[in-house]
Every structure is written in structure tokens, then in C-alpha cells.
Amino acid sequence: MLVLSNITKTFGGVVAVRNMSMEIEKGELVGLIGPNGSGKTTLLDVISGFYKPDSGLVKLDGAPLNRTPPFERAKHIGRTFQIPRIFSRMTVKENLMVVEMNEEKALQLLEMVQLSRLADEYASNLSGGQQKLLEFARTLMMNPKIVLMDEPFAGVSAPLIQRLSDVILQLNSEKKIAFLIVEHNLAALFKVCHRCVVMDQGSMIADGSPEDVSRNSQVIKAYMGE
Amino acid sequence: MIPGISSSIFLNLLFNGFFLGSIYALVGAGLTLVFGVTRLVNFAHSILMVSAMYFSYYIWSVLGVEPFLLLPLSFPLFFLVGYLIYRFLIKFVVDQSFSSQVLATLGLFLIIQYGIVMLWTSNTYTVNSPLRNIVFRFDGVFISLPHLLTFLTTLAISFALYYFLKTTYIGRAIRATAQDPEAAKILGIETNYIYSISLGLGTGLAAVAGNMLAMSYSIDPYIADVFLVMAFVVIIMGGMGNYIGAILAGYIIGMLEVFTAFFFLPLLKHAVPLLLLIIILIFKPEGLLSRRLRA
Numbered sequence A: 001m002l003v004l005s006n007i008t009k010t011f012g013g014v015v016a017v018r019n020m021s022m023e024i025e026k027g028e029l030v031g032l033i034g035p036n037g038s039g040k041t042t043l044l045d046v047i048s049g050f051y052k053p054d055s056g057l058v059k060l061d062g063a064p065l066n067r068t069p070p071f072e073r074a075k076h077i078g079r080t081f082q083i084p085r086i087f088s089r090m091t092v093k094e095n096l097m098v099v100e101m102n103e104e105k106a107l108q109l110l111e112m113v114q115l116s117r118l119a120d121e122y123a124s125n126l127s128g129g130q131q132k133l134l135e136f137a138r139t140l141m142m143n144p145k146i147v148l149m150d151e152p153f154a155g156v157s158a159p160l161i162q163r164l165s166d167v168i169l170q171l172n173s174e175k176k177i178a179f180l181i182v183e184h185n186l187a188a189l190f191k192v193c194h195r196c197v198v199m200d201q202g203s204m205i206a207d208g209s210p211e212d213v214s215r216n217s218q219v220i221k222a223y224m225g226e
Numbered sequence B: 001m002i003p004g005i006s007s008s009i010f011l012n013l014l015f016n017g018f019f020l021g022s023i024y025a026l027v028g029a030g031l032t033l034v035f036g037v038t039r040l041v042n043f044a045h046s047i048l049m050v051s052a053m054y055f056s057y058y059i060w061s062v063l064g065v066e067p068f069l070l071l072p073l074s075f076p077l078f079f080l081v082g083y084l085i086y087r088f089l090i091k092f093v094v095d096q097s098f099s100s101q102v103l104a105t106l107g108l109f110l111i112i113q114y115g116i117v118m119l120w121t122s123n124t125y126t127v128n129s130p131l132r133n134i135v136f137r138f139d140g141v142f143i144s145l146p147h148l149l150t151f152l153t154t155l156a157i158s159f160a161l162y163y164f165l166k167t168t169y170i171g172r173a174i175r176a177t178a179q180d181p182e183a184a185k186i187l188g189i190e191t192n193y194i195y196s197i198s199l200g201l202g203t204g205l206a207a208v209a210g211n212m213l214a215m216s217y218s219i220d221p222y223i224a225d226v227f228l229v230m231a232f233v234v235i236i237m238g239g240m241g242n243y244i245g246a247i248l249a250g251y252i253i254g255m256l257e258v259f260t261a262f263f264f265l266p267l268l269k270h271a272v273p274l275l276l277l278i279i280i281l282i283f284k285p286e287g288l289l290s291r292r293l294r295a
């Protein structure tokens, strides 16, 4: 469904992503891990269209996206950010209704992430973890085929991580939504993803089941070497 | 009220303040809306207001139509002008440095100003509308119909726009883009479209101010200079990008200007608001209102 071929992205002299190729099938749950600065967020930004890659191609359902601006890509590719980008001067419910004036749908999604009790609260009054849940619910308003999540579990309490994981698994099995999840909390990530891709210094160094990846000597070295 | 001043003089000044304040509120609301959404500092804003004054004058001189009755035409017309200015000029500088923005918008200001001079010379024109002579008076207090219409129109338009921003899909998309354009993009909002709409709305508001002003003021191309400075005073005082703040600050500055001219020196009428601005910048640099009260 989502195909990346030979993506390279540099910033000045820094090669943030080097010749990355991978494919995500419909309904797949893929983890993306790697040490700090290995290029994970940059790769998500290339997929969302915020960065134009120096070379390489992103394709969705066979159609190349290089000329598709971010707002068009967003119709199929959902996204959450490492630091949640919520609209802090809007209420929680309004944050969702930016996408569509459908209050019922907004309330359903808020119910799913257990935020309905805070629907009329200003988003700035939410805790960091709650803001991540809000951002997630908001991207679901778009009915995405795939959701790119950047560190959804960072700074989130254990019960909320559990809740978020359950929701991800539920959406994945019921609606066949695919996920690409960047995460440093490997224990939590491995409980949800089917497959795990490892990046180091911009390149892919492993791609396999969570068990395989965690036993891979190159992966262990990349993490230890940091 | 104030010792030594009869209440009728005070009320006359107050009503003049409401008139001038309305103009500042409209001009400031437009400029702050554009800044709040696009982060563009639009130096062409006041000359667009003056263009609307000339437009009113022209239509009045050819067809004899009152500037006030022209509002339903001039708002959409200048909305379109703002929209096109975005598409053909601002779009190319909106992501660029502050100095490119200054160059583009100040350049546009000068082009329009000298365009006006070429078409109409720098002579002063007046719309001698019969409305001017309709004056309500009671107990030594005078309110002209144009002043009253200006105040009521300003109230109606600022509430309507506030309601639009708060409740409609486009309004919400505008506020979302103002708060975080990247997040807006990820929710399917075409920010360039939102920016052009915002410049359209801001220019439309400037045009309403121009129409209303044309009923009471004489018209020349250089009014734009003073209004440019005062518009920035208004939006800085109201908090850059703060819609309600700009309207409030517009009235405060309008009042201050009218009372200064009467009690001190007409010469100081622009200096005192500037002084107040400096005091506000020292003690409350984010503007009069808290962030929560932003549209």
C-alpha cells in the first residue's frame, strides 16, 4: 500500500535518511525504531510531504506522491507528532471538528480514547499524555488508511499506554488501518506491532519480527554504541 | 463628569471617539486577522482602505450612490482584491524573511498610492452626501448620521466576523491555521487557500472602514500614512493577531486621540496613543488581553 523507494534526505552536510526502501501493506502494524538522531522523524516528514526527499519516491496505492502537497496526502495518511501539535486555544471537541463539522463522530472518537469527559475543556488544560490521545483521535477524524505516529507512548502514563495500545489494535483489526509507529519504549511497542524496522544513522539495518529484531546483533550494537 | 467641562461637550467628544474608534477597530481587526493567520506584516493595509475611499468617491461622483449603500458591493470586491493580492504577490513572500515581506507590501503600498496620485492627483476630495447633513441633536449633543452608521456597522461586522470565525468550518480552519499551520495541513487544510481567504477578509474590513470614513472625512492619498502607523499601534496594543484585542484597542485609541486633541493640542493627538503604546509594551508586552481571549 505505502511504498518507499530509495529515499535520501540531507540537511546541509547531514544525511538524515539514506537510501531507505520499505513497504507497508494494508492493515500492517509496523514499528520504526533506532537510536536518537537516526532519521525516524525525518522519514515520517518525508512521507507526510513536509520534506521533499533529495531522491527517492513515496507511493500510495501505486500512485507516486512527489507532487502531492501535505494537505492532500493527509486525506489518506494520518499523523501524530513527537511533541503533540494540538490547537491549544480550542476546546478538545473543537480540535476534532477542525476536520469535519460532525459532532457525533467527534464525540465517538473522544469516547474511544477516554477523553469525552474533557470534550469542552480547553486543549491547553490537558496533560501531555492526554494531548497525545487527543492528537490521535483528531487524526482518526480523517479516516486514514495509514497512521504515522511519532513516539505515541513517550511521557504517557502506563494505564494510558495500555488504553492507546488497545485502541490501535482494535482499529487495526476492525478497520484494517495500517500503522507506522516510531517509539523508544520497545516493551510497549513490541506488544502491538507485527513487524519492526530498525534505522541507524539514516539507514535501515534490520526489518523483521520484534523477536528477530531484538536478537539481531547489529541492532544491539547500534543501541549499545550510542 | 470632568470638572470645568459641561457634560454636553464631554458627550460630543465621546461620540466622536466612538466614530474614530470604529474606524481604527475595523482597520486594526483586518490587519490583526491577516497577521494572526499568515504572520504577514501587511504594510499595504491602510492604502487598501484609502483605495476603498476613492472607490466610494468615484461611484458617488458618477452614480451618486451613498458610500454607505456601497458596502454590500465593496466588501466582496475588496475581499477579491485581497484574495488576488495573496495569490499573485504575498504567496511568494509569506514564507520568506521579514525584510522580503516589508519590501513586497511596502512596495505595493507605494504603487497603489502613486497610482491614486496619477488617477486623481493629490488633491483633496469630499463626498458631499446629503447624509452628512442629517444630524441628531439633543441637549447640545450632536451625532451625525454617518457617525452613527459607522458605529453600528462596525459593531455588526465585528460580531458577524467573530461568529463566522467561531462557528463555521472555514472559520475554524482559519483559527487552526493561525495556531499551527503544520497541524492544519495534516488535517487536510490547504493553508495557502486559508491565507488567501484571510487576506481577503482583512482587506474587506479595511474597505468597510474606507467606505465609512469617506462619508465623514476628506479624501487624499496621504491619509494612508497616518492610518498605517495608527493601525500598527492598534494591533500591537491589542496583541498581535488578537481580534477582540484589536477592536478594543481601536476604541481606546480613537477616544484617546479625540480627547487629546481637545484637552491638549491637536498636534499631539497621535503622539499620546504612541506614548500609551510604549507604556503598554513595557508593562504588558503581549498586549491588553490574555491569550485565552483570542479568537
Ligand SMILES: Nc1ncnc2c1ncn2[C@@H]1O[C@H](COP(=O)(O)OP(=O)(O)OP(=O)(O)O)[C@@H](O)[C@H]1O
Binding pocket: A011, A014, A015, A016, A034, A035, A036, A037, A038, A039, A040, A041, A042, A043, A082
Ligand atoms: N530541520 C532539520 N535541519 C537540520 N538537521 C535536521 C533537521 N531535522 C533533523 N535533522 C538532523 O537529521 C538527523 C535525523 O533527525 P531525526 O529527528 O529524524 O531523528 P530521530 O530518529 O527522529 O531522533 P529522535 O529519536 O531523537 O527523535 C539528526 O542528525 C538531526 O540533527
Ligand SMILES: [Mg+2]
Binding pocket: A040, A041, A042, A082, A150
Ligand atoms: Mg524523532
